[in-house]
Structures are given as structure tokens and as C-alpha cells.
Amino acid sequence: MAKELTSKSENYSQWYNDLVVKADLAENSAVRGCMVIKPYGYAIWEKMQAELDRMFKETGHVNAYFPLFIPKSFFSKEAAHVEGFAKECAVVTHYRLKNDPDGKGVIVDPSAKLEEELIVRPTSETIIWNTYKNWIQSWRDLPILCNQWANVVRWEMRTRLFLRTAEFLWQEGHTAHATKEEALEETFKMVNVYADFAENFMAMPVIKGHKSENERFAGALDTLTIEALMQDGKALQSGTSHFLGQNFAKAFDVQFANKEGKLEHVWATSWGVSTRLMGALVMAHSDDNGLVLPPKLAPFQVVIVPIYKNDEQLSAISAKVDEIVGKLKARGISVKYDSSDAKKPGWKFAEYELKGVPLRLAIGPRDLENGTVELARRDLLTKEVVNIEGIDEYVENLLENIQQTIYKKAFDYRTEHTSKADTWEEFKEILAAKGGFISAHWDGTSETEQKIKEETKATIRCIPLDAEEEEGKCIYSGKPSNKRVIYAIAY
RNA sequence: CGGGGUAUAGCACAGUCCGGUUAGUGUACCUGCUUUGGGAGCAGGGGGUCGCAGGUUCGAAUCCUGCUACCCCGACCA
Structure with a gap:
């Protein structure tokens, strides 16, 4: 075995660490607490993004982008908010380097001190509400329904790939409303979007609920959450939607003229999910052989491995595979044909299992004779030989079945626990x-x-x-x- | 940030206690041949500032000091 995974039962957290690295999702970087998300991992994140982005737009939201840096003074405006984030903020104090006069390397130029320090955003409420103030004058300007895809930094003392890193990727929605009712409705709407995404795309059942006061977002009046159960019996908060009341509107003096011409403070929400979902996805379904990915989020849903003894056989197989690939693609199924001669079939089988590819299709000389292929499903580790005739429809149904089976397995686990x-x-x-x-x-x-x-x-x-x-x-x-x-x- | 551990080839490790040839093993890598339905076999080959910076010594992977990163346990957190 080239890549040995620690078994899940032996040491769950080591299993997770091994898996993330060995399945090529991410690795630690030269910067403490910050990860490199590798292409295979990033491809999953892109699939998550694409679907969430579609869902946000369907519910009337638009994307925008706000700065990475937040003036320090903005932070002190909302008391609970500062309290919550102060201990984990990275601060920019200077804007220039210079050559070290005493020799090697560069030093921070002490003459280039910023008049006001900048905070690297741990979340963007403050900069956004400072901006919204300029966007809002009348009830006609409301609601504002913005989302941004961004990175944020929280200087964590103890980090783990995807689950808790000093820098992470996320989306943060920030909305402004004329009434409390409308803001509350938005808060609920978005937690439902998250639950829908978790269950139907990640195949991960979640419980929707309110956070207790202790666990609430700093500055929120109410925090809604989706909570998922991992295979070690621990819970993972997977997404949150906050009802911010008028806290930020008051802190940043954001008022609008209502239909009667009276000034009122705006009502706010914010909501987010992060690359932590990647950790959730890994821990919800995977096993001792590696990742198990739901077909809807797998970078490729089907991998085809040829089995051959010589070039002649390979080209005969490749011709047949090209047909199959064409048919699968026509149905919107993503497929990778691994005809590389560098690795042997057995190696490829193990590798694609480690990477969680939902369906593997192997085809050799025997299959060519019989007009069949061998199908192996990742979730159940079962194999069957099926006719090439009608394979596209068969695969399409099978992928749907895998998606549901993975969900059901996670659901049953949760029920039992x-x-x-x-x-x-x-x-x-x-x-x-x-x-x-x-x-x-x-x-x-x-x-x-x-x-x-x-x-x-x-x-x-x-x-x-x-x-x-x-x-x-x-x-x-x-x-x-x-x-x-x-x-x-x-x- | 507190306590404990670790750092030697891409990866996993031995060597460190008790300083002394040219730092070793497995795997991965390169070349060739044979192979190919579950991580192939044989032969040959390349690859190391021993985490970083100082110090002790005739001599340091090995002893001392400082630093950095990672892992585990705590406090904190998406």
C-alpha cells in the first residue's frame, strides 16, 4: 500500500487528518494555521460555491465585494461584536518594508506606520454597515440583499485543515430591511437554504435551530444554525444565519425615511457558510478506504479504468470508452477516462477510492468480447458487470441512487445517535x-x-x-x- | 496562549542516550526488460545545507541555547 490511512476506529482525528492530505484536498502551508487548498479539494469547493451561488440568486440576492481591511475604529462601534472578535484579529500597522541597514533581508520601515491600524476582516459587518449607510435613505432603497464570496482571517490558536484555519474562504450575506418581520423572514429563509443545500447536495442531514445566548454570534439578537453529526458522534456547526436586529444600524447610524416620512433604523441579517463544509463533507460520509463523495459534489462522478496487455488492446478499449464517455457527457455526467500507462489498474482502483469518486467503470478485453463493463460503486464498495448497451441511463440512475444511499446512511447514523x-x-x-x-x-x-x-x-x-x-x-x-x-x- | 511530544531524501522511519569513516532502510522517483481484471517483478541509477540560527569541540544529525513549524491535551473559536 502506497498510501496508508489511519483507520477511523483506531484514531478518528488522525484518520481525518490523513484523509484530507492523502486524498489531495489540502495541506498545511508555510504560514502557521493557513492551508493550501489543492486542486482536487478546490474543485469540490467550487461545486459547493456554484450551487450555493445559484440558490442565493434564486432567492433574490446579488454578489458584491467589500475590502479585506477594516479601519480599527469601525470595530469599536458595536460593543458585543468587538468583544467577540477582538482576541483573534490580525492587525496591519505598517505599509512599507526596507532593506535591513544591519545586513541581510528586509525589515518593517518604522517611518511607514499607519495613522489608523487596519484589521484584516474576521467578518465584514462593520465595513458593510458603514457602506450601507451611504446606500440607504428611504424605504425605496430597501431591502438590500448582498452576498460576498471572500476570505476572512481569525487568528486561531489551534487549527485543523478545513475545520478551523486562521484564514478560510466563505460567503457572507448581509441584508438590510425596513421591518423586523422582513429581516426575521430573511434569517429563516437563509437557514432553510443552507439546510436544503446540506441535505440535497452534501447528502448530510442537519438539525435547524436557534443558538442559545452563549453560542450566539457576537452582535446578533438571534442566531439560527444547521447542526450536523459527524461519524465520531460529535456535532459540527455547518452554517449560521443571524438576525442582527437594529444593532448595526444603530452603531453605524443607518436610518431610512419610512412611508410616513419618519426616520427609522434599518433591520439587518447576516449569514454564512465556509470551507468548514469541506470538513463536514469528509467526516459525514468517508470510510477507511478514503473519501466518499456524493455525486452532486464530486469533481468527477465516474472514472473509467482500462485494463489491457498491449497497445492494440488499449486502442480497442479506448474506442469503446470514447463512445461511453460521449453518451455520459450528453447526460451531463462528468467523467474521467484514466488511460495513463504510468499506473496499473489496481493502483488506480485504490487511488480513486481514496479520492471518493462515486462510480468506477473498468473495461478490459473480456468486456469487449461480452459487450459489458464492470461497475463499482464507492459508497457500498460493490461491483457488478453490466451491458454497455444503455450504460448511460444505467449510470445516471445509479448516481442518483448513490446520492440517496449516502444520505440515508448518514441519516440512519444520526437517528441511531x-x-x-x-x-x-x-x-x-x-x-x-x-x-x-x-x-x-x-x-x-x-x-x-x-x-x-x-x-x-x-x-x-x-x-x-x-x-x-x-x-x-x-x-x-x-x-x-x-x-x-x-x-x-x-x- | 499554557502543558506534553515531534522535526533526518517526495513520504514513512532508523541512527541521537554514550559526538568519530562516505548518514542508512522501506516506499516513491529515473532507465531497461518482463508485466497489466485490486496498490506488479527483476536489474541498474539519481536524490540529504540531518527544521532554522547561534554555541561547545580537533570533530556535531548526536551535547547546549534560542527560534520556527506540525501533532496531542487544555482555554478560545465557524
Whole structure:
């Protein structure tokens, strides 16, 4: 074996680290905490972007771009926001280098100090609301529905590829509305878009819900989240949508004249998903043989491997493969024909499994004689021999089936790892025994949430949107509660 | 940012304790032949500022000091 993966059961986090690197998704760079996203990984991200971008536009949003740098003074305008991000900001203080007079290399030119330091954006609310102030005067200017695709920097102390890096790629939507109701509606709309994307494209079931006060975005009145369950029983926050109320409008003095001619502060939302989704995708489906990619996000959905003994056989096979490729492409299926002579079939089989290609099609002399191909599906690791006749339709259906099977497997895993706890003892037992989501009553206080976190490391992942009214007692304090919330140990 | 660990060829490691020929093994790479339905075999070959910077010494991968990066555990976080 050329590339050995640590097994998932032996060491889950090592398995993840190995997989990301060995499947060629990303690697660590020369810059601490910052990753290089490699072409294969970036191709998946581009597929995610393309679909999300389409969904944003379908819901009336437009793309724009705001600066990487934010004047320091902007940051202090919204108190909770500063509080939340101050500890992880990169700061630009100078704008010039010069040759070191004492010898080698370059130094920062002390005479080139900026009058006002610039913050490398950890998120763009401040620069955007400073800008929106100029865009908004009357109710006729609203709503503003902008999104931007950008990089942001949060100076993390402990990083992991995709899951937490000092610089990451994301999209951030920032909207401005005339009424609270409309802003709230937007907040919900976007969390639904994220859930739709996660489930139908990533094949990853998610729970939609409100964040508790502790977990809320700095500066938001309400944060909605989608929470996914990874295969080690830990939760991963995969996307958030914030109702910002009038906090930023007040901080940046953004008012509009309503239909009665009175000035009012604008209502705001913001929402984002990041390259963290790549980590979610890896951890939701993959196995000890490597990545398992849902067909809708795979850089190529089908790989074709020829098996041959000489050039003559290869050209006969290639002729047949060209036909197949043409038919598959006509159906919009992306396919790679790997006729390279540099590697042997067995090597290619293992390599494409590691990279999660949903469907592998092998064709050799035996198949040419019989008019067949060998189809191997990545998700189930099963093989079958099928007729070339009608292969395109067959593959198309199979890809759809793989997409659904992957989803169902993740869904079943989540179902098995979602438990109800009614007592504190039970809660701790479940957490220790199998982890996963635990549905339990909570008295609604931060103190209780904090205590539970200290004692078990579990936090409230969300208060589900579809939580049923149910009288009960808080598992920790015993105080009355009227609905269950979702606990888990989180990434 | 606190505690622990690691750093030697593209990758995985040995050698470091106890300083002493030309730094070694597997794999990957290059050439040739034979191979090709699950990570091929044989033969030959190339590749190293031993993480970086200082110091000790006749002599440093090895001892000392500082720095950097990565991994694990904590605090913090998408």
C-alpha cells in the first residue's frame, strides 16, 4: 500500500487528518494555521460555491465585494461584536518594508506606520454597515440583499485543515430591511437554504435551530444554525444565519425615511457558510478506504479504468470508452477516462477510492468480447458487470441512487445517535457511551448551560425549530422546561 | 496562549542516550526488460545545507541555547 490511512476506529482525528492530505484536498502551508487548498479539494469547493451561488440568486440576492481591511475604529462601534472578535484579529500597522541597514533581508520601515491600524476582516459587518449607510435613505432603497464570496482571517490558536484555519474562504450575506418581520423572514429563509443545500447536495442531514445566548454570534439578537453529526458522534456547526436586529444600524447610524416620512433604523441579517463544509463533507460520509463523495459534489462522478496487455488492446478499449464517455457527457455526467500507462489498474482502483469518486467503470478485453463493463460503486464498495448497451441511463440512475444511499446512511447514523435523556445520570451515561445528539430539557439559563459544559464538555447545539411543546424538568437544575434542546460535544 | 511530544531524501522511519569513516532502510522517483481484471517483478541509477540560527569541540544529525513549524491535551473559536 502506497498510501496508508489511519483507520477511523483506531484514531478518528488522525484518520481525518490523513484523509484530507492523502486524498489531495489540502495541506498545511508555510504560514502557521493557513492551508493550501489543492486542486482536487478546490474543485469540490467550487461545486459547493456554484450551487450555493445559484440558490442565493434564486432567492433574490446579488454578489458584491467589500475590502479585506477594516479601519480599527469601525470595530469599536458595536460593543458585543468587538468583544467577540477582538482576541483573534490580525492587525496591519505598517505599509512599507526596507532593506535591513544591519545586513541581510528586509525589515518593517518604522517611518511607514499607519495613522489608523487596519484589521484584516474576521467578518465584514462593520465595513458593510458603514457602506450601507451611504446606500440607504428611504424605504425605496430597501431591502438590500448582498452576498460576498471572500476570505476572512481569525487568528486561531489551534487549527485543523478545513475545520478551523486562521484564514478560510466563505460567503457572507448581509441584508438590510425596513421591518423586523422582513429581516426575521430573511434569517429563516437563509437557514432553510443552507439546510436544503446540506441535505440535497452534501447528502448530510442537519438539525435547524436557534443558538442559545452563549453560542450566539457576537452582535446578533438571534442566531439560527444547521447542526450536523459527524461519524465520531460529535456535532459540527455547518452554517449560521443571524438576525442582527437594529444593532448595526444603530452603531453605524443607518436610518431610512419610512412611508410616513419618519426616520427609522434599518433591520439587518447576516449569514454564512465556509470551507468548514469541506470538513463536514469528509467526516459525514468517508470510510477507511478514503473519501466518499456524493455525486452532486464530486469533481468527477465516474472514472473509467482500462485494463489491457498491449497497445492494440488499449486502442480497442479506448474506442469503446470514447463512445461511453460521449453518451455520459450528453447526460451531463462528468467523467474521467484514466488511460495513463504510468499506473496499473489496481493502483488506480485504490487511488480513486481514496479520492471518493462515486462510480468506477473498468473495461478490459473480456468486456469487449461480452459487450459489458464492470461497475463499482464507492459508497457500498460493490461491483457488478453490466451491458454497455444503455450504460448511460444505467449510470445516471445509479448516481442518483448513490446520492440517496449516502444520505440515508448518514441519516440512519444520526437517528441511531440521537437519544433522549430525562435525568442527569442518563445524560452523562449516553454521552460517555455513544455521544451523538442528546435531546433533553433545559431551564433556559446560561448558568445551567455553562455548568453542563464544565462537567461534560457538551453544549447546547441548538433549540430545534421544530421542537414540540412538552412539559418537563431541566435535566441539570430540575426547574420547569417546556421544550427539549439538542446537546452534543461539538467541534 | 499554557502543558506534553515531534522535526533526518517526495513520504514513512532508523541512527541521537554514550559526538568519530562516505548518514542508512522501506516506499516513491529515473532507465531497461518482463508485466497489466485490486496498490506488479527483476536489474541498474539519481536524490540529504540531518527544521532554522547561534554555541561547545580537533570533530556535531548526536551535547547546549534560542527560534520556527506540525501533532496531542487544555482555554478560545465557524
